[in-house]
Amino acid sequence: MKGEQSDNSSITQRASEWFFTLPKASADEQAAFGAWLKESPRHVEEFLLVSAAYRELEHASAETSAELESLRGELRARVVPLARHSSSPTTDSSKRADALGARAKFATRPMSRLSSAAILLGVTIAIGWWVYGKFLSGETYATATGELRSLELKDGSLVQLNTRSQVKVDFSAAARDIQLVSGEAAFKVAHDSTRPFRVHTGSAVIQAIGTEFNVYRRATDTVVSVLEGTVRVSNAPEHNQVLRAGQEIHVATNGALAQPEKSDIAKATAWRQRRLVFHGDSLAEVAAEFNRYNRTPQIRVQGELARSKPLAGIFDANDPESLVQFLAGVDDLKTEREADEVIISGRER
Amino acid sequence: MERSEQAARSTTVEETVWRQYARWLQRYLTRCLRHHDATNAHDLAQEVYLRLLRVDKGEPVRNYQAYLYRIASHVVYEFKLRARREIVSFDSEAVENWDAHPSSTSADPLGDHVSAERQIERALAQLRPLERAVLLLHKREGLEYSEIAQQLGISANMVHKHLTRALAALRAARWDL
Numbered sequence: 001m002k003g004e005q006s007d008n009s010s011i012t013q014r015a016s017e018w019f020f021t022l023p024k025a026s027a028d029e030q031a032a033f034g035a036w037l038k039e040s041p042r043h044v045e046e047f048l049l050v051s052a053a054y055r056e057l058e059h060a061s062a063e064t065s066a067e068l069e070s071l072r073g074e075l076r077a078r079v080v081p082l083a084r085h086s087s088s089p090t091t092d093s094s095k096r097a098d099a100l101g102a103r104a105k106f107a108t109r110p111m112s113r114l115s116s117a118a119i120l121l122g123v124t125i126a127i128g129w130w131v132y133g134k135f136l137s138g139e140t141y142a143t144a145t146g147e148l149r150s151l152e153l154k155d156g157s158l159v160q161l162n163t164r165s166q167v168k169v170d171f172s173a174a175a176r177d178i179q180l181v182s183g184e185a186a187f188k189v190a191h192d193s194t195r196p197f198r199v200h201t202g203s204a205v206i207q208a209i210g211t212e213f214n215v216y217r218r219a220t221d222t223v224v225s226v227l228e229g230t231v232r233v234s235n236a237p238e239h240n241q242v243l244r245a246g247q248e249i250h251v252a253t254n255g256a257l258a259q260p261e262k263s264d265i266a267k268a269t270a271w272r273q274r275r276l277v278f279h280g281d282s283l284a285e286v287a288a289e290f291n292r293y294n295r296t297p298q299i300r301v302q303g304e305l306a307r308s309k310p311l312a313g314i315f316d317a318n319d320p321e322s323l324v325q326f327l328a329g330v331d332d333l334k335t336e337r338e339a340d341e342v343i344i345s346g347r348e349r
Numbered sequence: 350m351e352r353s354e355q356a357a358r359s360t361t362v363e364e365t366v367w368r369q370y371a372r373w374l375q376r377y378l379t380r381c382l383r384h385h386d387a388t389n390a391h392d393l394a395q396e397v398y399l400r401l402l403r404v405d406k407g408e409p410v411r412n413y414q415a416y417l418y419r420i421a422s423h424v425v426y427e428f429k430l431r432a433r434r435e436i437v438s439f440d441s442e443a444v445e446n447w448d449a450h451p452s453s454t455s456a457d458p459l460g461d462h463v464s465a466e467r468q469i470e471r472a473l474a475q476l477r478p479l480e481r482a483v484l485l486l487h488k489r490e491g492l493e494y495s496e497i498a499q500q501l502g503i504s505a506n507m508v509h510k511h512l513t514r515a516l517a518a519l520r521a522a523r524w525d526l
Contacts, residue, residue: 009517009521012517012520012521013513013514013517015517015520016512016513016514016516016517016520017513019513019516020509020512020513020516021509022413022414027411030410030411030412030413031409033413033414034410034413037398037401037413037417038398038401038402040398041394041395041397041398042394044394044397044398044401044417045390045391045393045394046520047417048393048394048397048417048421049390049520049524050516050517050520051418052520053516053519053520053523053524054488054516054519056469056523057469057473057484057485057488057489057519058488325426
């Protein structure tokens, strides 16, 4: 038993070592790696798992970068005494300071080296920054194509940002205001009866107290779906609609509010698991959703026959290839590749 | 001459294939393992292994890593296809899971997502600080051995050792398999 366990961990070690050796491996080493793989399916499995673990590091949240910074500081503190024994201590440590970021370097630079012009420029920027900040206070968070990001706000509320989205967070003593500048976000609001939690989308304000809801700001309209609790959607103080859990409402770009309707919550929130859910949506809409998450390949659907073709299913949002492969198997559709594009069109029979 | 040209071309194809499929493969494995579906992961490895033995009888392989990933992604694709045929209309494998436990997967999606990230972070937190730093500098910042060595005041050899140990420990902390 014990022998098997230590055996397993040594296979993991070996797989990991291969993983880092391979990028610069000689032909002999390549052959040795091949021979090692062929020794046992356990070797193959372990190498695949080690590869998966390495790639998975991409999904660790942004906080890790902050942690990395502090870690590097910690390590520097630990390695500096050792470095003193090296032959050229000054160059060594200054090089390290360089690598550790400009901020520390800037602080140690003598003031005299800043020319008065630079000071003036700095003051101007500072005033400009202050004025700018007065009008546009708060922190902005944005996501790139395909990125999903979770934030924990100061009050404990959770925000999850979907692909290509941007929010501006502005908390004051009286209110918690969030501007959904673009895209889509889900909110899980921490209870605080003294400070309303409001999401502004340009055409409407969504106000909630201790609840969970999703807001999708599209080019054509904004969709608000409530998962839990109650929210009030308004386009003016006197015009509002109260939404309960399981309901959604469409707000036109001019602020017109439709009647609340029953929401498909699973569909509205599927994006948080990077899933896309379709119930008979047209292929044109399906392609548009995939293109929202992936820069490449872009999927273009040509011709009315193909564009209006209804589709049902649950897809992995980051895996457009699975859609393309699926469509390739549909009898009356044709798929072609052109550079970074996949073109789907109807096929005559 | 023609043959060497052909060989050169096939390596670049392998590299693209590798880059293209590694992400797919990783996602498949992660999903199997997240749902404690060890059988699928074992089946995958077994099938890949058999094909590796079978195909290798022809030309010598120049880049085993790319080759392995390519075989693995083909196997993943076939597994997916098989699962898909069984349920007729298209559904990613997620469907089966949703059908089986609709409440457990959709009860708290925001919490679920946060917890997946947390799991990776927890696994990272179990590493020794130096190993964690070396691994993150290599992966997140894409630094060369020499650059990592300089930043942390250790030798390039030690960087390799720490990387190896860190990744092995991370993999062990992630999946009990």
